[in-house]
Amino acid sequence: MCGRYTLHGSPAALKAHFGTTNELDLKPRFNIAPSQTVPVIGLDATGNRVFIEARWGLIPSWVKDSAELQQPINAKAETAAIKPMFRHAYRKSRILVPADGFYEWVVKNGKQPYLIRLKDNEPMGMGGLLEHWQGPEGEVKTFTILTINANPLMAKIHERMPVIIRPEHYGSWLDKGLTDVIKIQEMVQPYPERFMEAYPVSRAVNSPAHDSKELIEAVEG
DNA sequence: CCAGACGTTGTT
DNA sequence: GTCTGG
DNA sequence: CCAGACGTTGTT
DNA sequence: GTCTGG
Numbered sequence: 489m490c491g492r493y494t495l496h497g498s499p500a501a502l503k504a505h506f507g508t509t510n511e512l513d514l515k516p517r518f519n520i521a522p523s524q525t526v527p528v529i530g531l532d533a534t535g536n537r538v539f540i541e542a543r544w545g546l547i548p549s550w551v552k553d554s555a556e557l558q559q560p561i562n563a564k565a566e567t568a569a570i571k572p573m574f575r576h577a578y579r580k581s582r583i584l585v586p587a588d589g590f591y592e593w594v595v596k597n598g599k600q601p602y603l604i605r606l607k608d609n610e611p612m613g614m615g616g617l618l619e620h621w622q623g624p625e626g627e628v629k630t631f632t633i634l635t636i637n638a639n640p641l642m643a644k645i646h647e648r649m650p651v652i653i654r655p656e657h658y659g660s661w662l663d664k665g666l667t668d669v670i671k672i673q674e675m676v677q678p679y680p681e682r683f684m685e686a687y688p689v690s691r692a693v694n695s696p697a698h699d700s701k702e703l704i705e706a707v708e709g
Numbered sequence: 710c711c712a713g714a715c716g717t718t719g720t721t
Numbered sequence: 722g723t724c725t726g727g
Numbered sequence: 728c729c730a731g732a733c734g735t736t737g738t739t
Numbered sequence: 740g741t742c743t744g745g
Contacts, residue, residue, distance in 0.1 A: 489718060491728025521727050522728065548715075550740045560716040561728075572715045572741060593728075595719090601728090635717080648718075694729050696727045 489562050489635045490614065490650035492693065493590035494518050494603070494704060495526065497611050502586055505611050506658065509536045518703040519591075520544070521696035522561040528631055529584040530618055531662050540583070540618070546632035547621040548573050554623060563617060565634040565651050565676045569669045574632070577617035579667040584613035584653060585633055589704065591693055592646040592686075596709075601693040602645050603704050604686045613658060615651035615676060634676065641681035652679035 496516035497505075503512065506529050520526055527539040545559030560573065568574040589605035589612075606612055615634040620627055634651040642649045653661045657675045660666050688709030692698045 489728080491718085493728095519727095523725095523727055546716090548740085550715090557714095558716055562717050564717070574716085576740085591728075599729075632716090695731095696729070 489592075489646070489648045490590050490633050491522060491561060492601075492696070493520050493585075493587040493614075493650075495520060495587055495611075496701070496704075497586075497588050502611055505655075506584065506586060506613065507537050508539050510538045512539045516701070517699060518701055519693060519696060519699040520587075523559075527586065528616060528618065529586060529613065529662070530581075531664065537658075537662065540629060542583075542618060542629040542631045544632075545630055546573070546577075546617065546619055547623075547628065547630045548619055549576075549621055551621060554621065554628075559630065560632050562635045562648075562650075563632045565615070565636045565673075568617065568634060569672070574617055577619050578672065579669065580664055581618045582661050582672070583616045583618045583631060584658060584661065585616040585631065585650075587612050587614055590614075590650060591689070592642070592649075593694075594645055599691070599694055600709060601689050601691060602686050602709075603689045603706075604642065604645070604649075604684060606683055607685050608683070612679075613653045613655070613661075615653050615661065636676060636678050639678040639681040639684070641684055641686060642678075645686060649678065651676050654679075 499512040568578045635648045687706045
């Protein structure tokens, strides 16, 4: 699955990769955890690709009291099209969650984290869903990350992995006019293992309080 | 009809 | 064991 | 996802 | 909001 990730590329590099048109105020992040507010990528009213600040953990628009409901950080890509919590956003409000890598854990003498990233070191656009919730303090934007079966590389570490959208699909992934579930499903596939790499990192990653560049350095697993 | 749920993961 | 906070 | 808390009363 | 269970 995907329960922790990194986003440390420069705003300029992220803008170049994702084709966003607004400014991004981002300090490097090496340990993004659920419940935190981070930039995701969607379209503005005129169809421009933009960074949007949103909170990780989805609250559907129909929820009255957000404390009553779980706020899922992941949604199964295989079933998101039909689940009440996700199907609206699946058809109408898909986003890209920019990341430079993500963490998964193996239980081995405790919990050993691994960092997974693209071999070419490009940022990745994880497939996500955005919802707008009207709370007592005004509108809150929240998101969840889609997961899918692991590819063979990832399967050594974990059974599930985040959906990673191929750059050539960014346009149609974000297209609010594309609501055909069959066509959406075609973009939701395990990312090919030949483009990815994984290595063990410091257990300091385990605490979300830690957030420094040392966390992404390889260690003996 | 109304009431209540609406999620994923890993682990057992 | 289970919930909350980050 | 993992780490850390998990409680009440009365007093300051 | 919408579906399921009773």
